[in-house]
Amino acid sequence: MFTHILVRYDEIALKKRNRAWFEDLLLSNIRSSVAGVASARKFRGRMEVELKSADSLDDVVNRLSLIPGISSFSPAFRLPLDAEWNEIVEKAVELAKIAEKDGTKVLKVICTRSNKAYPGNSIDIQKKLAGAVLSIMDKVFTVSMKDYNFALEIEIDSSGIYLFSKRIAGTRGLPVGCAGEYLSLLSGGIDSPVASYLTMCRGGKVNYLSFYSPPYTGEESMKKLEDLARHLKKYQGVSTKLYIAPLIDIQLLIRARCFEGYRTILFRRMMFKIAERIATENGYQALITGESLSQVASQTIENLTCINDAVKTMPVIRPLITYDKTDTIKISEKIGAFPISIRNCPDSCTAFLPKSPIIKGKLDRVLAEEKKLEPEIFDLLEESLKNLKVIEI
DSSP states (O other): OOOEEEEEOSGGGGOOTTHHHHHHHHHHHHHHHHTTTEEEEEETTEEEEEESOGGGHHHHHHHHHTOTTOOEEEEEEEEOTTOOHHHHHHHHHHHHHHHHHHTOOEEEEEEEEOOTTSSSOHHHHHHHHHHHHHHHTTTTOEEOSSSOSEEEEEEEOSSOEEEEOOOEEOOOSBOTTTTOEEEEEOOSSSHHHHHHHHHHHBTOEEEEEEEEOTTTSOHHHHHHHHHHHHHHHHHHOSOOEEEEEEOHHHHHHHHHHSOGGGHHHHHHHHHHHHHHHHHHHHTOOOEEOOOOTTSSGGGSHHHHHHHHTTOOSSOEEOTTTTOOHHHHHHHHHHTTOHHHHTSOOOOTTTTTOOSSOOSSOOHHHHHHHHHTTTTHHHHHHHHHHHTOEEEEO
């Protein structure tokens, strides 16, 4: 039935001299996402996706709904500018029959005519098309300019005429890649995948780092991390990397030498040190975490300050810093990560948890505890980086 989809964006349209660059990047992401089943092009403030087969409509609609930067899109009929009026009416009636089947019978016709060379004006076209539909489908529809539930839209552009009746909400935001490339610390829980997704929606291309602590974390935990990274790739549309670093020897050294209450802070500092090295060596511009202020003991402002001190050369971005857990769960469910995140698998963060963690850590005390790990800690950090596993997603 439909072989074209009209794609819209909003925030990109606010850009000025570099707007074309953002448009080209979004177009590239769309082409990557629909490769094999559709093609895409851009024109006057819109993009058009042309399906190779109408049978792939549901698949393409699902793919487009995942792409950051798209505000909305509409499956549409496309006609040439020289189409006869009866052809336009025929497609409008097809849309009306769908609306009748759906039980939406209060009509409003909306015409957008950016091509001013096309004969007539928007108001006249609206009236004429509404009259034609009402005449053919006698006593099916009523008309209202305010309280309508069936918007029959016609857009007349320089390259063609589009008719559609549904606007499907997109992910919004900015196209992935416009804001640089980052490394997200992926724990396997609910928060870090959501933080990664929110970063993508602001234009960041995200790679992932996680840790394993055998025998406390096994193959099931590793599969969960890979499944999360693969699922999140749907929102990027481009390849990504999952780094997995061994942490158990570092954790054992901390457990043996340091005060138990500071254990988690020290674990996190070592994770951040490893993450910073990987990010620096691969040209990533910042670290991403799923931390939320005061959600758990390690995320009080005092403890976050102690942890943040481990990173010296780049920002640590925390998209969820003010989020309520309930709101984070809603986003996790919305993006489809929740069923994977709640799999009951241990991770490195839960190994050797202290019975009574420090709530308001002091940086000078943290540094003193960390000093107890020398000189062995330097070799263990290098060993972790040396044994890094890299999975192309």
